[in-house]
Amino acid sequence: MNVADIPEVPAWLADHLRDGGIEELYPPQAEAVEQGVTRGDSLVASIPTASGKTLIAQLAMLSSIERGGTALYIVPLRALASEKREEFEEFERYGLSVGVSTGNYESDGEWLSSCDIVVATSEKVDSLVRNGAPWIEDLSCVVSDEVHLVDDAHRGPTLEVTLAKLRRLNPNLQTVALSATIGNADAIAEWLDANLVDSDWRPIDLRTGVHYGQALHFDDGEKRELPVRGNEKPTAAIVRDTLDEGGSTLVFVNSRRNAEGAAKRLAGVTSEALTHEEEERLEAVADELREVSDTETSEDLAECVEQGAAFHHAGLASEHRSMVEDAFRDRLVKVIAATPTLAAGVNTPSRRVVVRDWRRYSGDVGGMKPLSVLEVHQMFGRAGRPGLDPYGEALLLANGHDELDELFERYVWADPEAVRSKLAAEPALRTHVLATVASGFAGSRSELLDFLDRTLYATQTDEPGRLERVTDDVVAYLVANEFLERGEGDSLEATSLGHTVSRLYLDPMSAAEIIDGMRGATDATAMGLYHLVCRTPDMYQLYLRSGDREEYTMLAYEREAEFLGAMPSEFEDGRFEDWLSALKTARMLEDWASEVDEERIAERYGVGPGDVRGKVDTAEWLLGAAERLAGELDTGLAPAVREARVRVQHGVKKELMDLAGVRGVGRKRARRLFDAGIEDRADLREADKSVVLGALRGRRRTAETVLENAGREDPDMDGVEADADAAPDPDPADEEREVEDQASLGDF
Incomplete structure (x- = not known):
């Protein structure tokens, strides 16, 4: 389908797509249009990574906005929210407004009511519904990215209940659910009353297989030699081979320690492939990484990045992860060793993906447990970037011939598991039952059960009465703790305390x-x-x-x-x-x-x-x-x-509370200012500028920013000389690593 033939979208869209190099829609995108995605029909799109899911979402949202509506894009992770905001902000040149909200669970996000597209996490959307955001009822289109995460025990119930509430509030709401790996997409489509596009088409070839011995064994039966030298590990051999072809590699391992260890070892491979220009640029990235925090982890990461490798896991600061992802997309970092969390969302495609560890520790079984097919296929999907790579390859590693056969049967030739609701677990229901009553979706036991009957769990359960039994147990707990109270018949009402707890987004x-x-x-x-x-x-x-x-x-x-x-x-x-x-x-x-x-x-x-x-x-x-x-x-x-x-x-300690609250100050600068005799923001507004400049290590721009944020009328530092007596004792590590704005650890 030619982009000029897409119906019911803004007139400027065809030229916009052509400017981006898109003349024809991919087959799954064309099928989505034929299934009514631009006419307001709900859709579940289960198609591989890099096959155009985001454009399907954009077609739905833009056509909905063209009809006078408002669109909501739900993401599972904050990092994804930032990424999608950057993508959607390109529409602002055509007069659309984009808002992002991921924190402050007590807010009704009133400022978002003027936005055409809102990007938010499922938890934030849930909190907006609880806090009675009036604009939620005006939504015409909601997109749920990575919808297979309804299967996740932690995030899944919130996404599931949130979609159910949005559809209840907006009976004509268009729901578009996206996923790359979903074993029962038809069941999700049935639950959401949606049409289905279920395709395995990809714009570039993805080959999957297993490395064993000295060769790659592919799913189509082909074998290709990929020798492992001497004491070299198979992962290093694959990375070296990929570098020889000008590609990058993602290596998935099962723990943080293994991610760091693998990156350090692979840095010896990638360092040999760097140009002088790349070395200089990587050195600059490493310096930025060191500024994020004064920890050994930060230093280890910087040292790896200087050599063209990196690790990525939840123990890193968000700034660390973002810089590593950017450097990888820019092809400066040649390999990332990551825990499986990287597979869930952020756009980091590569020439090759290596799933080095297909087992990980599970407390449930008290030992190592195989990854699910869905998780491994999510990792596989990161292989191959359209426009950059001629193909993508995803590989597992086998230590013996029997394991070679097992990996083909278990993962390469297997279909992803069916997505199953986790809503009936009591911890999830505690939160959502209270919120459902407190936000007015149910005023009695029967209404509560009727609402829960609209969830995915209700369409999937083969245990008659289980949801009802668990719900009754949860209601009894909430009544006993004075969050709910029973009335006549089977009526239920949230107490004042219950309303507060729900709005605070607490379990x-x-x-x-x-x-x-x-x-x-x-x-x-x-x-x-x-x-x-x-x-x-x-x-x-x-x-x-x-x-x-x-x-x-x-x-x-x-x-x-x-x-x-x-x-x-x-x-x-x-x-x-x-x-x-x-x-x-x-x-x-x-x-x-x-x-x-x-x-x-x-x-x-x-x-x-x-x-x-x-x-x-x-x-x-x-x-x-x-x-x-x-x-x-x-x-x-x-x-x-x-x-x-x-x-x-x-x-900070108690005496620094006021000073540290000035934007741009933070814990270390607050202590330096305090030691120089400046004890609060009132002192800061009246302090001798030379003392302020001395306490802030002579950094004029920083001093001006701090004084301006404290409310000083004349923050200019021109001609001011730093008071040497106010200067803190020299600390080379602090001097090198101090972050320019320490004011915040990030929005919660």
Whole structure:
């Protein structure tokens, strides 16, 4: 289909597509048009990565906007939201407006009401519905990217319930669901009352196979020699061969440690293939990576990148991950060793994909467990970039002939598993039952069950009565904790507390833990509050390593008076272990709020900078919720909770709270200014400029920005000389790595 023949889209679209080199639609895109995607018909598109899913979404959204509607694009990850925003902002030249929202779960996002396209995570959309965002009812088109994630135990129920609520609010809503790997796309289409495009067409050839011995064995029966030299690992041989052909490689491994180890080893291969210009550009990227955080992880990553390799996992700061992805797309970084999380979303295609580890540790089985076919096919789909690569190859590695046969049977020739709803798990239902009642979607048990009957779970379950039984158990829990109350007949109503918990986007069990801990307390220390929020299901606690139990048991008894709530007995193994894990996590937060260096924290707790910042963000959110609950319960703890929240937000002791809140200051600069005699933002507005400049290491632009953000009328630093007495003691590491804007760890 020629782009000029696409019906019911804006008049400018054909020329826009031609300017981007698109004259004809890909076959799956043409089929989507024939199935009515530009006429407002709902559609499930199950087509391979790089086969044009995003354009199908754009056709749906733009045609809907052309008819006077508003479009919502739901993504599973924040990083994907940023990527999609950049893609969609190209439409702003035609008068459309694009908004992105991924944080602040208490907001109704009123500013988004003026946008034509809104990009948001499923959690954010769920929170917008809970907070009564009126513009949600005006949506005409919703796109759900990576819809196969309804199968994910953590994210899936939220996506599932959110789609059900949006369709209930907007009976004529066009729903477009996208996925590259879905074993039962017809079932998803039936649930969403949608047409189906199910295709395996790709714009460039993708060959899948297994490396064994000295050869590649492909799915079509072809064998090709790919020798492994001497003590060389098969992965290194494949990367070297790919580099010889001018391509890049993604290597998937099963743990963070393995990702870092593989990248360090493969750097020896990639470094030999770099040009002088690439070495200079990579050195600049490495310098930027070092500025993100002063941790060993940051330094290790920078050293790998200087040699053309990188690792990618959740322990990295988001800035680390973004820079690595950009350098890989620019073909500066030649290989990324990554955990499977990279397969879920962000656009990082490569010539070859190597699934080195097809098993990973699972706590459910207490050992190594094979990856699902769906996960492996998601990884396979990253191979081959249209316009850049002549083909893509995805490879598994076999250690023996029997394993060669097993990998072909298990993954290469296998179809992805069917996507199954995870909604009936009690933790998921706790949250969504409360929100469904609190936001007015159900006012009785029968209405609640009727709403849940619209979910994917209801269409898939082969256990009659299970959803009803679990729902009744959840309702009983919510009533017992005063979040819901029963009325006449089977009526249900959210209490004032229940409404607050729903709007705060808390797991009701987290709210119950926080409320129980604060009730009856007249005062609280920061440690007590950190430990309280670390005990909740919404906080992923740090693991207790070998030897930790004894250390944290001693600490628990030393700090017992600070805990909000009774400490369990040592003989209650499970509960006591959880208590200690929460204590370890709380002590990490206490270190952060006591201005301990990030590198020391990472070393002490065995975590990466991404883990530190993730825990800090989560603690800030949970403490903000605790502050609201303290106010509602009138416990008198709200000031103490606020202090703990602000300290953990900025990573500072109490005396720096005001200074660190000035944008552009942050924890390290706040301490330098304080040591120079500037104790708060009022002092900063009146301080001698030479003292400010001295405390900020003579950085004029930084000093001007800080003074302007503090509200100083004359922030200009022209002609000002730094006061040497105000200058901090020299610290080469700080000087080299200090980030220009330390004001925030990122939006939560």
